Amino acid sequence: MVRNPLNNWLSSSSPDLDNLLHVPFDYQPRAEDECVVYCLWMVIHYFKNKHPNKDIRTETNSLSPDEIANEMTIVKGGWKPDQDELTLVSAKTGTLRFHLNYWQSGSPKPLFERVTEHVDAGRPVIPFVNGSQLRQGKRDNDGIHAVVASGYGENSSGTDVIAFHDPWGFPEDIKARPKLEDAWDPMFNQIVTVTLSSKGEKIEGEDP
Amino acid sequence: MSIEHSAVTKEDARQKAEKILRFKIGPQYSLGEAETDEGEYVFPILMSPPRVIFDETRSQPTDVMYLSATKVGEIRVDREEEADYTHPQKVYRRVRDYEREIQQAVEKALISAAAKDFTQLPFPENRYAPVEDLLSEVILRGSISIEQIKSLESPKENEDPGKYTKYLDQLTSIDLLRREDGHIRPGNVLMNILRDTDKNHEALNGALAHYFQQNINDLDKLHQILGPYLAIAGYYYRLAIVSNQLPSVEESELRDAFEEHYRGRGRQKKIKMFKLSRYLLHLERAGILEPMTGSDSRVWAGNREIMDELESKTEYIGVISQPA
Numbered sequence: 383m384v385r386n387p388l389n390n391w392l393s394s395s396s397p398d399l400d401n402l403l404h405v406p407f408d409y410q411p412r413a414e415d416e417c418v419v420y421c422l423w424m425v426i427h428y429f430k431n432k433h434p435n436k437d438i439r440t441e442t443n444s445l446s447p448d449e450i451a452n453e454m455t456i457v458k459g460g461w462k463p464d465q466d467e468l469t470l471v472s473a474k475t476g477t478l479r480f481h482l483n484y485w486q487s488g489s490p491k492p493l494f495e496r497v498t499e500h501v502d503a504g505r506p507v508i509p510f511v512n513g514s515q516l517r518q519g520k521r522d523n524d525g526i527h528a529v530v531a532s533g534y535g536e537n538s539s540g541t542d543v544i545a546f547h548d549p550w551g552f553p554e555d556i557k558a559r560p561k562l563e564d565a566w567d568p569m570f571n572q573i574v575t576v577t578l579s580s581k582g583e584k585i586e587g588e589d590p
Numbered sequence: 591m592s593i594e595h596s597a598v599t600k601e602d603a604r605q606k607a608e609k610i611l612r613f614k615i616g617p618q619y620s621l622g623e624a625e626t627d628e629g630e631y632v633f634p635i636l637m638s639p640p641r642v643i644f645d646e647t648r649s650q651p652t653d654v655m656y657l658s659a660t661k662v663g664e665i666r667v668d669r670e671e672e673a674d675y676t677h678p679q680k681v682y683r684r685v686r687d688y689e690r691e692i693q694q695a696v697e698k699a700l701i702s703a704a705a706k707d708f709t710q711l712p713f714p715e716n717r718y719a720p721v722e723d724l725l726s727e728v729i730l731r732g733s734i735s736i737e738q739i740k741s742l743e744s745p746k747e748n749e750d751p752g753k754y755t756k757y758l759d760q761l762t763s764i765d766l767l768r769r770e771d772g773h774i775r776p777g778n779v780l781m782n783i784l785r786d787t788d789k790n791h792e793a794l795n796g797a798l799a800h801y802f803q804q805n806i807n808d809l810d811k812l813h814q815i816l817g818p819y820l821a822i823a824g825y826y827y828r829l830a831i832v833s834n835q836l837p838s839v840e841e842s843e844l845r846d847a848f849e850e851h852y853r854g855r856g857r858q859k860k861i862k863m864f865k866l867s868r869y870l871l872h873l874e875r876a877g878i879l880e881p882m883t884g885s886d887s888r889v890w891a892g893n894r895e896i897m898d899e900l901e902s903k904t905e906y907i908g909v910i911s912q913p914a
Contacts, residue, residue, distance in 0.1 A: 409651065457678065459616035459619055459637060459681075459682070461616075462614070514656060517653075522620075522656055551644075569612060
């Protein structure tokens with residue numbers, strides 16, 4: 383169910399952020415298992431509708447959540463991570479390449495650093511977080527859940543913050559860095575990143 | 591050699607189990623504390639299904655709650671670091687069973703809380719009429735001869751207890767009716783109901799409400815009678831319990847939930863879908879749901895008295911009314 387996806391992003395009342403990508407938001411009512419599908423949908427539509435390069439926007443194929451889900455194995459309890467499935471989705475976009483990253487012994491870089499690096503390069507990222515740790519400050523038996531990180535900055539007390547869309551229906555969320563990093567996939571630090579495909583790179587390279 | 595003294599450490603075993611959990615089972619599962627069993631580390635696979643909670647208008651999510659954790663499988667890692675685990679399809683089936691149990695708990699609570707309201711619904715003739723026939727006859731005429739009941743059964747039914755005899759047995763077992771001197775007369779419960787009202791139709795409704803409440807643990811039977819009504823009302827009041835309010839639910843959402851309930855049942859599903867509007871109007875007439883005009887579509891809301899009653903049925907709804 384898509385409702386005004388292009389009109390929902392961080393509002394003017396949000397704190398100043400050093401960098402923020404205007405990623406369209408949508409959520410999946412009554413489909414808690416499909417968070418990653420909606421995250422991919424949001425990222426694709428950022429490139430399709432909001433990316434600064436007009437040719438990238440034109441050449442990126444628009445995919446619906448159903449079209450994305452058709453390429454993925456969504457089971458009872460979410461998506462079993464599989465790079466091959468991301469590759470299939472990537473191929474359909476034409477300009478993008480999604481990458482599955484995880485480190486069981488802990489990411490060599492903190493989440494904040496990964497977010498800043500990718501957002502500065504104009505690319506949102508999809509970290510996986512433990513929802514109860516993120517929202518209630520205690521880890522329960524709820525596994526992990528995908529969100530889209532699209533910006534970063536500092537709040538008024540000088541703490542780093544990360545802006546993200548939660549496809550369980552919480553757009554424009556901003557959390558202090560320690561909170562999000564504590565919740566970042568406690569087992570694998572899983573994160574899906576996106577780069578331009580060779581076609582996308584070529585288009586970007588041609589931009590005057 | 592015990593597992594504690596083997597080459598594989600508990601931490602190694604957990605890491606192995608985590609990989610299986612994430613890449614073979616799914617991301618929303620977690621591992622419980624390991625136990626040792628016959629030279630193996632055994633990790634329970636736990637699941638707390640998430641539920642997004644919406645505001646009263648069902649347009650804005652307000653929270654995420656997790657149902658109480660339940661064990662849905664296990665991963666075993668031996669001293670050679672070889673692993674064995676519950677088949678993923680079995681895990682998913684257990685989660686679905688768990689969710690079905692929760693839905694059934696809501697339905698039981700709903701029947702318990704709103705039995706009298708359900709008696710206002712019209713029921714399919716073929717399923718339910720014998721219960722009403724027997725009770726109505728005894729309420730209006732005081733008794734029925736058992737011979738008369740037997741004469742109503744078809745020859746085929748006479749080989750088994752016929753449908754009237756079957757329902758008669760049920761009604762006597764819950765003290766609504768009793769057998770006496772070759773006749774069927776009011777049982778203790780029906781006598782009390784008759785004492786409390788001078789309107790025969792109210793007595794019938796009171797008797798039916800008792801019948802529903804006494805059959806709470808036989809949901810299959812109640813589904814034969816209340817099936818579509820329970821599916822719709824059960825869906826709505828489950829949302830109400832989880833969100834602790836009476837939400838306004840779009841009719842399309844009720845339609846989706848109803849379709850999901852009858853998933854994969856072919857022609858039967860199509861017929862049920864065709865009847866949904868009628869079921870909704872019946873639920874409205876019984877005061878169980880109320881239609882409201884939303885901004886651009888019709889929405890449905892629940893009944894405050896039923897909700898208050900439901901909230902007192904903690905023996906049924908504890909698992910979903912308390913955060914995990």
